Amino acid sequence: MSTLMQFLVYGLQLGSVYALLALGYTMVYGIVGMINFAHGDFLMIGALGTFFLAQAFSSFAVNGTYSGLIVALILFTAMVGTGLIGVGVEAIAYKPLRNRPKMSALITAVGVSMFLENFPRALPFIGPSPRSFPMLFPTKRFQIQGVMISTTQIIMIVLSLVFMFILYNVVNRTKIGSQMRALSMDKDAAQLMGININRVISITFFIGAALAAASGIFYASIYPQVDVYMGGWLGTKSFIAAVIGGIGDIRGAMLGGFIMGITEILATSVNSNLGYAIGFVILILILLFKPAGIMGKLTIDKV
Amino acid sequence: MKPLIRKLLPILGVVALYYLIMYLKSIKVMNPYHIQVLMFAGVNIMMTISLNIVNGFTGQFCIGHAGFMSLGAYGASIVTTMIFGGFSVAPNLRIPVFLLGLLAGGLVAGAVGLLIGIPTLKLKGDYLAIVTLAFGEIVRATLRLIEPIGAARGMIGIPPYTNFAWVLFFVVLTLIVARNFIYSKHGRACIAIRDNEIAADAMGINTTKYKIISFVFAAFIAGVAGGLYAHIMSFIQPDTFSFVKSSDLLVYLYAGGTGSLTGSVLGGLLLTVLPEALRTFGNLVNWRIVIYAVTLVIIMLYRPLGLCGGKELPFLKINRKHLYEKSIFSKKSVHPSETPN
Numbered sequence A: 001m002s003t004l005m006q007f008l009v010y011g012l013q014l015g016s017v018y019a020l021l022a023l024g025y026t027m028v029y030g031i032v033g034m035i036n037f038a039h040g041d042f043l044m045i046g047a048l049g050t051f052f053l054a055q056a057f058s059s060f061a062v063n064g065t066y067s068g069l070i071v072a073l074i075l076f077t078a079m080v081g082t083g084l085i086g087v088g089v090e091a092i093a094y095k096p097l098r099n100r101p102k103m104s105a106l107i108t109a110v111g112v113s114m115f116l117e118n119f120p121r122a123l124p125f126i127g128p129s130p131r132s133f134p135m136l137f138p139t140k141r142f143q144i145q146g147v148m149i150s151t152t153q154i155i156m157i158v159l160s161l162v163f164m165f166i167l168y169n170v171v172n173r174t175k176i177g178s179q180m181r182a183l184s185m186d187k188d189a190a191q192l193m194g195i196n197i198n199r200v201i202s203i204t205f206f207i208g209a210a211l212a213a214a215s216g217i218f219y220a221s222i223y224p225q226v227d228v229y230m231g232g233w234l235g236t237k238s239f240i241a242a243v244i245g246g247i248g249d250i251r252g253a254m255l256g257g258f259i260m261g262i263t264e265i266l267a268t269s270v271n272s273n274l275g276y277a278i279g280f281v282i283l284i285l286i287l288l289f290k291p292a293g294i295m296g297k298l299t300i301d302k303v
Numbered sequence B: 001m002k003p004l005i006r007k008l009l010p011i012l013g014v015v016a017l018y019y020l021i022m023y024l025k026s027i028k029v030m031n032p033y034h035i036q037v038l039m040f041a042g043v044n045i046m047m048t049i050s051l052n053i054v055n056g057f058t059g060q061f062c063i064g065h066a067g068f069m070s071l072g073a074y075g076a077s078i079v080t081t082m083i084f085g086g087f088s089v090a091p092n093l094r095i096p097v098f099l100l101g102l103l104a105g106g107l108v109a110g111a112v113g114l115l116i117g118i119p120t121l122k123l124k125g126d127y128l129a130i131v132t133l134a135f136g137e138i139v140r141a142t143l144r145l146i147e148p149i150g151a152a153r154g155m156i157g158i159p160p161y162t163n164f165a166w167v168l169f170f171v172v173l174t175l176i177v178a179r180n181f182i183y184s185k186h187g188r189a190c191i192a193i194r195d196n197e198i199a200a201d202a203m204g205i206n207t208t209k210y211k212i213i214s215f216v217f218a219a220f221i222a223g224v225a226g227g228l229y230a231h232i233m234s235f236i237q238p239d240t241f242s243f244v245k246s247s248d249l250l251v252y253l254y255a256g257g258t259g260s261l262t263g264s265v266l267g268g269l270l271l272t273v274l275p276e277a278l279r280t281f282g283n284l285v286n287w288r289i290v291i292y293a294v295t296l297v298i299i300m301l302y303r304p305l306g307l308c309g310g311k312e313l314p315f316l317k318i319n320r321k322h323l324y325e326k327s328i329f330s331k332k333s334v335h336p337s338e339t340p341n
Helices: A002-032 A039-056 A068-097 A102-122 A151-173 A175-185 A187-192 A197-222 A230-245 A250-268 A272-289 B002-026 B032-057 B066-083 B091-120 B125-145 B164-182 B185-195 B197-202 B207-233 B243-256 B261-279 B282-302 B320-325
Strands: A141-144 A147-150
Touching: A002 A039, A002 A147, A002 A151, A002 A175, A002 A197, A002 A230, A002 A250, A039 A068, A039 A102, A039 A197, A039 A230, A068 A102, A068 A197, A068 B282, A102 A230, A102 B243, A102 B282, A147 A151, A151 A175, A151 A197, A151 A250, A175 A187, A175 A197, A187 A197, A197 A230, A230 A250, A230 A272, A230 B125, A230 B243, A250 A272, A272 B091, A272 B125, B002 B032, B002 B164, B032 B164, B032 B185, B032 B207, B032 B243, B032 B261, B066 B091, B066 B125, B066 B207, B066 B243, B091 B125, B091 B207, B125 B243, B164 B185, B164 B207, B164 B261, B185 B197, B185 B207, B197 B207, B243 B261, B243 B282, B261 B282
Parallel strands: none
Antiparallel strands: A141 A147
């Protein structure tokens, strides 16, 4: 039982990474209607950026640990910076393709993803080699009824839940949130109602990329290694998580992320390759029985 | 006489191309590395044509095509290396064994294509894309689990049967078969589904059936291409056929132009050769994929239909007039463009 609980803790910590990343996929899909394959690379940019920020702030660190204020500052800067990069990517690469066939936006996203991975790789001071991530959060371990849990895990799970709570309320309770929902329902009608589409889409990309940066920082805090390719497969899995939950639905992305994280940890404890494939198997099963995902609603084609 | 020449001209062109490259090789303008790049380009062209049949002509989104390629590569290698013993095959039996292997690879890929096509092709658009992505990754994870074929380490000791002539032969064969498929009754049904699925359905086209036909056909070609690839490399590994490979193929297809066989040839050839050519500029080595990515984004932004979307070279088209002249219903039937309104 305690082993199962232990796996549940690991599943929750991985699941919160997936959930935060999946939120970006689902928001962009819901509002622009495109699959942003470059989204996983925002995670990498966030983690790598935090690595360099931590280096820049290393004079403030005492014995390799940072004070809470500095960590908050680093987190904030990394998230805002990545968010701005997300807005820039959208403005340069995706905006001109907004009214073109979906597939060309998808291929452009693949190109953007290749660029985001290989541009830092080609820069001499970053390069392809993996780096060990600094300890930003305190790592005190303690045991509750045979389950090992560290403060890092608690902080990241709680923080991601806080982020999700804030996002959920922003989307459902604020003006910009209702503009987002209007846009995802009917783009043309929303425009006719005086909603500034470009602004809403930019904000969506900002939020998505900032959340991806946060998930990158959390991921690198539990598996302390960063390199330029880390976003690729994490992105694919989070995307799968978003689809399992029902793409376009925010609650679905959170649910899908946690489902992915927990099942992956459980399956990995049996066999590591099974852990990789289980998410895809779940995806196919869910799509066969519920073609729009757990939370998604099927739309009917009209002629 | 004239139509005969027109028919023979492309074949003569291909033969001339082969001898030109062999000549360039003999006078040492091209080294074995160049030839190998061209062989990979050939395999990529076949993969792109295969993807084009699904994505470009039938309008379905398959983004896990590397899965079929890996099935074909493993299927063919199991036949040539594990059943017939690889290098110990008698020299005069090598070609039949090689062809048998390629056929097996194609059949395995086609059968799996049928198996996953029946439930998934009912899904639409993005969801189909996602399922095919998942399919590719499941194939990879499964191959990593099977111990007799080397699991994650991969399979070694595959005899390098594929040479430039074989690649050229199969590329030309694929082009001819694909062209004939596309302009057949079945191919036109697929194009109708691409243009408007609901209208095609209303016209009495069994949309699911034709989607599955084109999917299985494409999977078969991908399997053969995978078999060729395995016998160039003489080493295959599940991780070669990851999502990165699938997205490369998508890039070849969409940069070349969907719905155009000429575009597939051009996209597969140019985009295989470009990264290799950028390798030769010493100080650019690290930047080559960046340049490649930027090129791709620029193509998509300024030529959204790809380099030759919807356009074809003449010998990849079938003269439509010809079809109407042979009409069995009335001898006087005319081409629609000539009917008075």
